[in-house]
Each structure stands twice: as structure tokens, then as C-alpha cells.
Amino acid sequence: MTLSDPARPAASGMQALQAALGRAYRHLDSEVQRARTLGGDAIGRLLGSFRGVQLSLLGQHQLLREVTEAILSKEQPGSDFESSAKAMVNEFVQETLRVGRGSMSILEGLARLNQNVSHIVSSTEQIERLARASKMIALNARVETARAGAAGTTFNVVAVEIKRMAVTSTELSAQIRSEVANIRKGVEETTQTAEVLASHDMNVAVQSHKSLMAAITGVERVRKQLDLSLREIEEKVAEAVQALQFEDMLTQTLDGISAKLAHVAEVVHDVVDASAAGELEEQTPELVARLEEAVVQDRVVQSSMVQGTCELF
Amino acid sequence: MKISYSMRDNGAVQIGLPVRFDFSCHAEFRSLYERLAGAKQVTLDLATTSYIDSAALGMLLVLREKVGSTVTVQIAGAQGQPLDVLELANFGKLFVMNQAGAR
Numbered sequence: 001m002t003l004s005d006p007a008r009p010a011a012s013g014m015q016a017l018q019a020a021l022g023r024a025y026r027h028l029d030s031e032v033q034r035a036r037t038l039g040g041d042a043i044g045r046l047l048g049s050f051r052g053v054q055l056s057l058l059g060q061h062q063l064l065r066e067v068t069e070a071i072l073s074k075e076q077p078g079s080d081f082e083s084s085a086k087a088m089v090n091e092f093v094q095e096t097l098r099v100g101r102g103s104m105s106i107l108e109g110l111a112r113l114n115q116n117v118s119h120i121v122s123s124t125e126q127i128e129r130l131a132r133a134s135k136m137i138a139l140n141a142r143v144e145t146a147r148a149g150a151a152g153t154t155f156n157v158v159a160v161e162i163k164r165m166a167v168t169s170t171e172l173s174a175q176i177r178s179e180v181a182n183i184r185k186g187v188e189e190t191t192q193t194a195e196v197l198a199s200h201d202m203n204v205a206v207q208s209h210k211s212l213m214a215a216i217t218g219v220e221r222v223r224k225q226l227d228l229s230l231r232e233i234e235e236k237v238a239e240a241v242q243a244l245q246f247e248d249m250l251t252q253t254l255d256g257i258s259a260k261l262a263h264v265a266e267v268v269h270d271v272v273d274a275s276a277a278g279e280l281e282e283q284t285p286e287l288v289a290r291l292e293e294a295v296v297q298d299r300v301v302q303s304s305m306v307q308g309t310c311e312l313f
Numbered sequence: 314m315k316i317s318y319s320m321r322d323n324g325a326v327q328i329g330l331p332v333r334f335d336f337s338c339h340a341e342f343r344s345l346y347e348r349l350a351g352a353k354q355v356t357l358d359l360a361t362t363s364y365i366d367s368a369a370l371g372m373l374l375v376l377r378e379k380v381g382s383t384v385t386v387q388i389a390g391a392q393g394q395p396l397d398v399l400e401l402a403n404f405g406k407l408f409v410m411n412q413a414g415a416r
Binding site for chain 2: 111199
């Protein structure tokens with residue numbers, strides 16, 4: 001190379017150009033590295049957030065599942081809320097039936113008792129009629145004995161005794177009537193008690209049962225919805241995680257750009273050397289070929305997340 | 314009389330129950346027991362009944378026992394509150410439930 005050749009750039013100019021190219025290359029490369037770092041950090045954080053959300057949702061789902069299973073558990077029949085509540089309602093209904101059935105039997109017994117009491121009353125009335133008749137007989141006997149004088153004295157004793165028996169019968173009859181009245185009062189009170197025991201409004205039990213069934217159906221629906229939503233969340237998170245894996249592609253693309261920059265810088269450096277040596281024209285085809293190869297060479301051939309080939313690993 | 318009663322030649326008895334079948338019917342209902350002798354089948358018609366209570370359930374249970382296990386006792390036409398109560402009490406296990414009504 002000679003300084004007097006006008007076709008050749010000055011050596012100092014070539015050196016300055018090479019230095020400027022070197023600085024430009026390093027600047028561009030550092031930008032690429034910075035972009036890679038920023039992209040990697042952001043994507044890493046997004047992935048972390050998605051996984052955190054996924055874990056939180058899984059935790060919530062697990063808690064809700066435990067709650068619904070505590071209500072609807074089929075693993076331990078009889079121990080869960082559903083079985084216990086149904087058993088409680090059933091027990092209430094059966095107890096109510098027993099009381100209703102028992103009360104009706106008591107009423108039947110009371111009715112028979114009332115019939116027997118009526119028979120007693122009827123018998124008492126007959127006794128009273130007999131007593132009245134006996135009194136009349138005793139009175140007539142006393143009239144006759146008075147008329148008979150001394151001869152009727154003995155018969156008078158019998159007449160007095162008959163009257164005394166009639167009086168006693170009347171008193172006994174009165175006592176029986178009084179007892180019968182007490183029995184009837186007792187029957188009436190027992191009937192009222194049986195009515196109170198037997199008459200339960202079943203609407204409360206029916207409504208409780210309906211509410212219980214509605215609540216259990218609601219919990220079943222919530223559990224199915226939970227399972228469905230969990231599957232949807234898992235699918236969406238998986239899609240998001242897959243989408244965020246373009247970090248690898250980004251890194252490879254940026255690495256590719258960095259490598260290309262290095263190749264271009266190398267070719268440009270050789271262009272400057274060839275120019276300085278006066279061999280630029282001679283070396284131009286080779287330099288152009290190297291430059292084209294450096295730009296065309298590609299490590300990542302993918303334009304979207306769903307198609308293309310990618311050297312991820 | 315709140316309760317109707319009829320017996321066919323074939324021994325099929327039909328008892329029509331009132332709108333409100335509760336404790337107040339017990340004397341009249343009890344009087345039916347002795348008229349069920351010889352019954353081959355008893356149908357309790359609840360088509361017009363809109364309310365029953367636990368006393369009514371007790372009366373039905375007593376009637377079921379009185380007629381014996383050889384006689385079919387059918388509850389027909391129950392709907393609304395009476396049907397809810399009968400189902401809650403599992404009466405389908407003791408009686409033939411016919412929601413279509415008495416035949």
C-alpha cells in the first residue's frame with residue numbers, strides 16, 4: 001500500500017473507520033444483550049406470576065373441595081353432613097309418626113273407656129230406680145205394719161232395713177256418678193293432651209327437607225363447577241406458560257443477531273483491510289459472498305408460536 | 314259428615330277424605346274401622362285434600378293395621394302438601410301410592 005495512490009484511503013482514515021466499526025459493533029451487541037436480559041427478566045416474572053396464580057387457585061380449589069366433600073362425602077357413609085341431616089329429618093318424621101300413631105291408639109282406648117263409662121252410668125240409673133222402688137216398698141211395708149199393730153212389729157224391722165238399704169244404694173249411686181264424672185273429665189283432658197301430641201304441622205319438616213335437598217343440590221353443582229373451572233384454569237395456564245416459552249426463541253434470535261453482527265463486523269473489517277491493501281476489487285466477490293452468508297445464516301426459523309422450527313435446546 | 318264411604322259388592326271400599334284431614338276428623342274416621350270388615354281393598358281418596366297433619370298420618374297407620382296385611386290399601390290422588398308429607402314419611406312402603414286418583 002502506498003500513501004500516494006489516490007484510490008486508496010489514508011491509513012489513518014482506515015484505522016479510524018475500523019475503530020468506529022468496532023465501537024458500533026460493541027454498542028449494538030450490548031443493546032442486543034440488554035434486550036435479552038430485559039426480555040428474560042420480564043418473561044421470568046410473568047411465568048412466576050402465572051405459576052403463583054395457578055398454585056393459589058389450586059389451593060383454593062382444594063379448600064373448597066374439602067368443604068364440599070365434608071358435606072357430600074361418599075367415602076364414609078353416614079359421617080357427612082348430607083347423611084347426618086337426612087337422618088335427622090328422617091328421625092324427626094319417624095318420631096312424629098310414632099307419636100301420631102300412639103296418640104290415635106290412646107284415643108281409641110279412650111273411646112272404649114267412654115263406652116264402658118256410659119254402661120256404668122246406665123247401670124247406676126237402674127240402681128237408682130231400684131232404690132226408689134225399694135223406698136216405696138219400705139214405706140208401704142211400714143204403713144201396713146202400723147195397721148197390723150203388735151203383730152206387725154217384726155215385719156216393721158224388715159221394712160226399716162229395706163229403707164236403709166235403699167238409702168245406702170242411693171248414696172253409692174251418687175258416689176259412682178261422682179267418680180264417673182271424674183273419669184269423664186280425665187278422658188276429656190287426656191283427649192286434649194292426645195290432640196296436642198298428635199297434631200303436628202308437617203309443613204316445617206317438608207320445607208326443611210326441601211331446603212336441605214336444595215342446599216345439597218347446590219353444593220353438588222358448585223363442586224362440578226369447581227372441577228370444570230379447575231380444568232379450564234389448568235388449560236389456560238398451560239397455554240400461557242407455553243406462550244411465554246418464546247423467551248427461548250427470543251434469546252436464540254438475539255444470539256443470532258449478535259452472531260450476525262460479529263460476522264458483518266468481521267467482513268467490514270476485511271473490506272477495510274482489502275481496501276487499504278488495494279485489493280478490494282479483487283476480493284469483492286468473496287467479501288460479498290461472506291457478507292450474504294453472514295446475513296442469511298439463521299439459527300431460529302420461526303415466525304409464530306404455533307408453527308415453524310426452533311432450535312430451543 | 315266430612316268423610317265419605319262406599320263399599321262395592323267385590324269388597325272394594327272407597328273412602329273420600331276432606332279438604333283438611335287432621336285431628337278433628339279422628340272420631341269420624343275411627344267410626345269407619347268397624348265398617349271395613351270384609352273389605353278386600355281400601356282406597357283412600359285424597360284428591361280434594363289440601364292439608365294433612367301428623368294426626369292424619371297416625372290415623373292412616375292405625376287403619377293400615379286394622380285392615381291387616383292381606384288387604385291392599387291404596388292412597389289415591391294425593392298432590393301438593395299431602396303428597397309432600399306422605400313422601401317424606403315414606404308411606405310408599407306401607408301403602409300403594411296412586412297419584413292419578415281413585416278408580
